[in-house]
Amino acid sequence: MDVDPERKRKFWAYSILGLMIITSLWYYHLNPLYMYLVAYLWFGFTYGILMQYGRFCFASAWRDLIAIGVTRMFIGILIALATFSLVLAVLATKQMSTFHPGPLGPNELIGGLLFGIGMTLAGGCASGTLYKTGEGNGTSWLALFGIVFSQAIFVDYGGFFDTFLTGYAFKEPLITLSQYFPNLGPFKYVVGNSIINVIIPVIILIVLAYYIVARKGIMRRLMESKTASADGGVPKPTIGDDMKGIWLMITASKRTAIAGILLGIVSGIHVFTIQSLRYRDGINNFGQILWHLGFVNQVSSLHTVFDPGYWYITTQEAQFGAWVMEHLGINMRNNIFYGTMNGIPAPWHNPPLLMSIGIILGAATIALMNNEFKLKMPNRELAVWGLLGGIFMGIGARLAFGCNIGAFYIRVAGGDPGGWLFFAGMGAGALGGVKMFNWWTNRKLASDLADFDIDL
């Protein structure tokens, strides 16, 4: 008997939703303190839905801007960033922010550069890789594999990362711009962290993207419509036309713009929820709960686990890699990253890892509902790009203490200028990746189009 494909897809989508609900109830049944884990899981699910809906990928932001001159995603992430920064600044005034800045130094730039190359090769950033994994994209599975295990090996092997932390990174300054405006009282967060660190740079970047990339095409269309209505003569663009052009650029992809605003708001609600749960439970890190419940071998020597309190991607994936490798008999705790800082919790006790799983499930759910889910096994070419890209992203993320989310989106929104260094590095890396892809696609097209009457 043939099963209606639409019914089949919806069956799987509702099954995932059912699994999410049953898992949440099971956690509550085990211990009400586990609602902390459930919160992370559901925020991940929401991020996954929004990213898949908005095709929200930071790799696409730089890559499409550079490679094909499309500003859609670049603008989308700037919208999300501006929205989130405002929400986060308001939360900070109420002592409801979980944000903490990261070490500020050139490692952000170098990490961003490696990460930018990797995301271009893999066809998705760290968060994009998760939502595309949920779409059934096999290349992203390999990229994820690369991110997970390159990090785990990089922080554990040879003692380099320990030396990097103690000899360099721990000595770097921790800065949020609000600290330079103590006289402004609670308004220092809005002025320093949001307006100066985010809103003004976002406006500058939007204007630059318009004038350097988008204006030519938009103005051509605007002038064509003007010519049609005018009585002859060549119309000249006015300031009003440019204002209209910028607006057209921002709203060119409504679903990306909507997803950007919603992601900014949800990221803020996430921070608020985790901080509220911390106040409720009298903790500042989930490791304290695990220690209290007797899971002493899952936490670090400081009784902590990685628990950022906001959207994050790569560190929990590094923990998962370590958890797997530990089960293969490798000692993963004789280093600062796992042993002292982050611990190696079991996946079901790892709050941000549940968020990552939630992203995959959320993306899979909406992709199934919209008939965009497809299991796609990569060919050899894509498999190499995916794996290589994942390895670059993993190493880049460790050097920069995060990925496109943890080292850029969260840091910049929280008022930490170090995130902009990572963003610049990402852009430079994407430029390198695009140049490499241009060479590769030209080479392929030259052979595939050789039999046709086309100038090559």
Added chain:
Amino acid sequence: MKFKKKDEHTYELDVKGYVCPHPQLYTMKTLQKIKSGDVLEVIFDNPTSEESISALIEKDGHKVLEHTRNGVNFYYKIQKA
């Protein structure tokens, strides 16, 4: 990636199975290579590429003759400006 000439002025680019950035990159490069007025049919199954290809067409002023979806496959028929 499969490329074929369907008739004198119509080409088909099949990038099913490919992920970002390949579909949008191949589309852009093929459009650069064919003649003005020629038609390119693009078939792909990477949802993210739809928005990028759509923006690319609009930016460069090409004409969309047909834009459909068949299940998880996306189809664009584009006339080069």
